Amino acid sequence: MIQEFISSWPLFQNTYLVGWSIALLLSLVGVLAVARDQIFIGAAMSQASTLGIALAMWIGAWIAPATLPWFHSDEFLSAMAVAFSLGAALITGGWAATDRESHEAITGWVFLGSASLSILIVSHSPHGLEEIHRLLASSIIGATRTDVWGFSALAGLTALFLAVTHRRTLLFLMDPAMAAAVGMHTGGWAAIISALLGLAIGLSIRSSGMLYTFGCLVLPALIAKNVCREVGPMFLVAPLVAVLTGAIAFVLANHYDYPPAQMTVALLSLALTIAWLFRRLRQANGMF
Template sequence: MTDAFIESFIQSWHLFREAYLAGWLAAAALAAVGVFVIARDQIFVGAAISEASALGVAVSLWVLTAAAPHAHGAFDVDPWCRASAVLFGLGAAAWTGRARRAGDGASAEAVTGWVFLASGSGAILLVAQSPFGLEEVHRLLFSSIIGATWGDVAVLGALVLVGAATLAKYHRPLLLLTLDPVTARAVGVPVRRGAWAIVLALGLVVGLTLRLAGLLFVFGNLVLPGLAAQALCREVRAMLWTAPLVAVGASVGAFVLANAWDLPPAQMDVAVLALVVAALWIVRSLRS
């Protein structure tokens, strides 16, 4: 059976290679930045930023529809939607990060919850009267990654390369300010700039991957590989490379299964990751 699954996947490669490559690169990028989300215990922030990026897409569609109500199909809306998703993701990341750095934990959670709820409801309400816009927002919620282009692969590949180079050079100060900002400040780490860099990187990665992969895939790969790495590793530093490996490994297996069983690859990927995390938690509880 396994050989048949792999053979079927290989045969599908020429049809869906862009989608597979884009999915693996997106998973790696999300997992890497997700380590900082897990380390700072800010899982819900990832969901809020994802919803804010979806709101950005809805706002872009609403503005374009209002400006040219009869021009649907006459021009490519994708660049506008991508830019709007990134901008709204960056804005949400900056706002939630600022609230958390203010030192009021309740206020930070309140802002995060507000962003999540307002963005989720606003995205639907803005495009509720537009069949095309509503279909697009639903696609964000239930995307299956199919439809990625070589342009998507190039953008995500560049994102992964830049991220890997940045982490290779600055992982020590970034981890120190994430885990112990007081000590980081004492040894001369620019805590404020570093914190902003992490927050904006989170918003950028989520914004760039949301329209391609959808909300479930983005949030799943932002959180679940980090949780798996947390169960496997004793140090956060090791999580930085373990989480992307888990994400890519799970997505490879998930895409093989999704192709064999004719199921949505994004949803299969998150299901596989969830099972991996659950299995690791069970093993850890049995050992303790």
């Protein structure tokens, strides 16, 4: 099995490296969402990114002439995905905080509106509809060397930022009121976290699809939450779980000829089930 995986490396190395880099990136920012109990916001951002891609494809097909090639490029699709993901972050974070509606209501509105509109926009374009279905199903086959360097750099910069701001980040996540009392601009920190989530999700959705993106965002962080006693160690456990599970999943997917994205999310779901059982056992024994 391992030998088969090694033999496939020259052909699929970009796919493997991008998949692991995305898992590392999303597991880091996923801790921020899980620690603030904003898991469903990740799903809303993922769906909003899909809407951005659908709108970009519609613009390229029906509005932008052939003399404007940038509107038909992958860069434009990625830019629209990031823009709509950031927009969803601002709406679910800012609007819900100042309006009478709850975070859950605004987030649900963003998710459902984006899900329906993304299909309607490309419903008369067979290629566009196929692309949206691919994003919803998740596929990381076809990644490029540029994707490898881009996601590796973004994961590294995110890890560096969290390491430098570790204490302030933990204080904001654990006790926003205390953070404000000691002089931290909590509104600014909320915007930074929303921007990190929006950027990571918006870029990842184009390469890995919604299932893999949302799965790597929340499942490793939830596993870490059930294993760790404090938020701080979650920033180490979640990436470790994401990368190790991704490596095992890719080996199994290659051997049994299964989609690697779906295999990864399935194994992470199994690991979360085990983590839940571990926590219940620990509570029953008075260890937690």
